[in-house]
Amino acid sequence: MNMPKIVTADKTATAVDEAVHALSAGDCVAIPTETVYGLAADATNGTAVAKIFELKDRPRFNPLICHVSDLDMAQKYGLLNQTSLALAEKFWPGPLTIVVPVNPTSGVHDLVTAGLVTIGLRCPSGMTCRIIERFGKPLAAPSANKSGRISSTSAQHVADEFKTQDLLIVDGGACEVGIESTIVKAEADRLILLRPGVITAEEMQLATGIAVETASTDMIEAPGMMKSHYAPNAAMQLEVTKCPEGAGLLAFSNGNGKDRDGAARIMNLSESGDLREAAANLYHHLKALDSLEPKLIAVEPIPLGGLGDAINDRLARAAAENDNA
Numbered sequence: 001m002n003m004p005k006i007v008t009a010d011k012t013a014t015a016v017d018e019a020v021h022a023l024s025a026g027d028c029v030a031i032p033t034e035t036v037y038g039l040a041a042d043a044t045n046g047t048a049v050a051k052i053f054e055l056k057d058r059p060r061f062n063p064l065i066c067h068v069s070d071l072d073m074a075q076k077y078g079l080l081n082q083t084s085l086a087l088a089e090k091f092w093p094g095p096l097t098i099v100v101p102v103n104p105t106s107g108v109h110d111l112v113t114a115g116l117v118t119i120g121l122r123c124p125s126g127m128t129c130r131i132i133e134r135f136g137k138p139l140a141a142p143s144a145n146k147s148g149r150i151s152s153t154s155a156q157h158v159a160d161e162f163k164t165q166d167l168l169i170v171d172g173g174a175c176e177v178g179i180e181s182t183i184v185k186a187e188a189d190r191l192i193l194l195r196p197g198v199i200t201a202e203e204m205q206l207a208t209g210i211a212v213e214t215a216s217t218d219m220i221e222a223p224g225m226m227k228s229h230y231a232p233n234a235a236m237q238l239e240v241t242k243c244p245e246g247a248g249l250l251a252f253s254n255g256n257g258k259d260r261d262g263a264a265r266i267m268n269l270s271e272s273g274d275l276r277e278a279a280a281n282l283y284h285h286l287k288a289l290d291s292l293e294p295k296l297i298a299v300e301p302i303p304l305g306g307l308g309d310a311i312n313d314r315l316a317r318a319a320a321e322n323d324n325a
């Protein structure tokens with residue numbers, strides 16, 4: 001029977017080894033951070049990141065926080081200006097996530113950023129920091145709970161959430177902070193609070209000399225809806241079984257019952273119909289088709305259920321967004 005496996009921090013060396021081993025194999029691992037437990041995967045491996053959404057039953061691909069072991073690693077993945085550097089130096093390791101421009105050549109998978117041009121970076125303390133250091137790459141991790149439920153603050157909470165999954169859980173004891181990190185967006189000369197947490201606006205102002213603005217509710221609740229969110233330039237048509245002449249075709253699965261003859265170019269999300277592979281390929285394939293500048297990107301039906309819901313949600317958003325453009 002599938003069930004979670006808890007490894008404890010008093011055997012730190014073994015726990016770190018086991019976690020790094022699982023992460024290298026492309027698996028998710030539950031990690032203890034000072035805020036809440038995270039459900040982590042290699043941030044550069046799209047299929048591994050897709051497993052996070054699948055495990056959480058998350059209906060949408062909202063961006064994930066990218067956890068780093070130190071400032072050097074942060075600077076490989078994000079572009080930190082003077083203000084974000086001051087924040088990182090003052091509050092890391094710790095419960096602060098800093099949203100900065102993503103380094104476009106960093107290799108972080110675009111499922112992590114949800115196709116945004118920014119990335120949320122955080123350096124957690126303790127055991128998780130050592131795991132990331134050993135792994136040598138950042139970990140994408142949302143809170144380790146099923147979608148719509150509260151975050152887990154102990155290894156046992158995580159095990160209760162994911163009862164029937166083969167999930168490695170690294171037990172670091174109860175989380176010190178217990179609520180999710182403060183999220184601040186650092187722009188050229190502004191700081192915008194996206195989510196309040198234990199590190200306060202006042203503390204950040206003291207560290208940077210910049211007054212912290214509060215984000216509009218839209219920005220907090222729906223980062224996936226922000227203007228900068230990725231949507232193709234081409235018009236999109238969903239649920240297509242007969243590809244219109246000259247369209248770029250975002251295919252799914254085999255060609256049975258479908259007419260692909262009109263396609264100028266076909267990119268298949270997953271030949272075998274694997275939703276995890278499809279999720280990992282989604283942004284990449286959409287971008288590749290869009291770069292050919294077709295009038296239309298036609299999308300074949302993707303089945304609902306599990307990761308299919310998240311993929312369909314994201315496609316619907318992309319189609320709706322460029323309708324409004």
Ligand code: TXA
Pocket residue numbers: 033035036037038039062063064065097099113116118119120122141142143144179180181182183194220223224
């Ligand atoms: O304490 C925490 O932050 C925990 C631990 C595991 O690190 N993580 C956590 O992740 O709370 P999650 O996925 O439950 O919440 C992350 C929030 C989401 O609301 C997401 O939209 C936002 O961070 N976020 C991530 N990257 C962003 C970006 N580039 N721009 C705006 N919001 C971003």
Ligand code: MG
Pocket residue numbers: 142143151
């Ligand atoms: Mg959460």
